[in-house]
Amino acid sequence: MNRRKEALIGYLFASPWLLGMSVFLLYPLVSALYYSFCDYSVLKPPMTIGTANYIELYHDAVFRKAVANTFIYAAFALPTGLISALVLAMLLNAKLRGQNIYRTLFFLPSLVPAIPMAVLWNWLLNGQFGIFNVLIGKIVYHPPNWLGDPAWTKPSLVLMGTWGVGNTMLIYLASLQDVPTSLIEAAELDGASSWQKTRNVTLPMISPVILFNSVMGLIGSLQIFAQPFVMFPLGGPEQSAYFYSTYLYDKAFRDHAMGYACAMGWIMFIVIFILTLALIKFSEKRVHYGGT
């Protein structure tokens, strides 16, 4: 088989993906970039308005609020999710009787779809009758009004997020099982304590997985949508739970400002791209790949 024919067959095999990528990713990306420079409601033909959408975004107080809300949420949700998933994975990696039962129990919540989970947590965190406040009310006189007080809406979502760390936990668990026992034993022979083994053997060995989970967690938390969309219609009290994606959705489908929403989409794309690159760059000297 000559190289030309080989390449042709290669492209042929890759063609479903190439086709899908072009139709469902590349075309929307490019067209969204074009529409971001237009006044476009979807229903009428786009009217070019230059950079007006971007200038308007710069002056839009609700946009700034949505950006701030999103970054504040991500700043807390990302480390909380990563650390709680890692701690759980380490605990579940311990050799205990009924290990599989515990693993299943901790993984189960992540199987609950986002919408039922939001409805469920709406009741758990209810300011008057929610189980959290019934319990906290036994200790403090004024338990927080989780969903009704602007100061507590984002912490509520962070708390809720930790409930669904099952997937991240599972990835950690798989990587923990790949940590060579020979290294652990060597550390033990050197007299390393449990913390020293974790700090100097386990964490470096699973660092690629930590990086992977960090990148996925960063993207996921910056794009949070379903839970606030269900739990906080119109952005919740004083728009304290109005996030980037929910505002983008409202601009596109409530206000028919699709051009404006496209501009928001592109800004989000660039920001996530830069942050991901920064995270990868930051991790260069901190992530240890076994094969290198």
Add this chain to the structure above:
Amino acid sequence: MNLRPLVLPLVILGVVATGFYCETLSVGTAGPGPVHVVYWEKWTGFEFDAMKKVVDDFNATHKDIQVDMLSTTAIETKTLMAVSAQVAPDVAGLYGANIAQYADDRAVEPLDDLCKESGIKADDYLPAYFNMVTYEGHIWALPSTPASIVLHYNKDMFEKAGLDPEKPPKTIEDLDALSVKLNRVSGGQITQAGFFPPEPGWWNWAWANYFGGKIVDESGKITATSPECIRAMTWIQTFPKKFGGTEYQSFKQGLGNFQSPENPFMEDRLAMEVQGVWMANFINQFKSGLKWGAAPFPYPADRPDLAGTALVDLDVLVIPSGAKHKREAFEFIKFVQTQKEMEKLCLLQWKNTPLSKVSPEFWANHKNPFIKLFYDVSASKNAFSAPKLGVWAQMNAELGSEVDAINLLHKTPKEAMESFTERMQPIVDQYKKRHEMRLARGL
């Protein structure tokens, strides 16, 4: 014989054939036989069943046109997508407040010529309702069912508090006095409220009208800082001031869903509430033994001219742009407007009628004991509806955020209305400017 090579082509063929079949379903049958009018409606449950009976009547009497009715959630968004994808239904049941935005976006067809041809005119309807289907001099929709919103009060709770259940409040001052007598606080938490403005919280903008003001005028100028609006917002802030912002929000959190037995009005947790004509039906469903009454929403004692001020709302039928069977679609809409069918629909949905003529049977057969009140307030000179503005949805949402700040005692009414005006006026102005630019460019 090895059949494996045939599997992939057969799967592809199956997918393509299903696609073609689905296409025929959505566009209706072509060729001989009746024309199929595709009708999307937002209703489910008893409201859907009521309209289905009207559709059945139409189909039984029109052999050449058959209406295929489909219950559709998130109808505004789906209609928007369907119009843009040029697969719009022939008829869509939208909300009255959608009309200005959809008309500005040319997502719906003007019905002036078809109405004229059919002899449908403004006089056939109560002015408040016909006003809602017109925008910028054109008719864009016709009513499906209307509603009016009045004060509902729980007579059982009045009796328990030692109040006369036959004496609802007439003025805002009466309402305040009764409310204080009906409030209950236990262990620092509100357990029962006389009146609670955030429930149901669907019409924050309407408080201004009850005090003789308007959030925005017809020209698009925001008038939220007018003395009447500030007075209205100051009044709604008196409630959290009595209880404390946190307790107030906490009580709101604990209130059950509207369409459920946990509805606070039916659970005896809220004695007075602004609600629509539909409430009687839900009371019947969830707490049929409840003793309740309805009265016009109170007016400020120093503004007797505002007596009978009532919010009216409307569900409408539109022909989306690009509908394939416009004439047939209008034939169905026209059918719904006949007195017989409209009254049938409104009786089944427990609503008042938008028509100016009402048959004696309608009054006799209606299950809402206060139906005459709902009709009278709709016919009142003080009936009002949501502003007709392309950016109304956004404006309403922004106002909701400012009302949150008022309820949480984070802003004074004046501060809240000023920041609302500061935020929304440039948006309204820009929307109008872009709309004019489009018209000038012929887009």
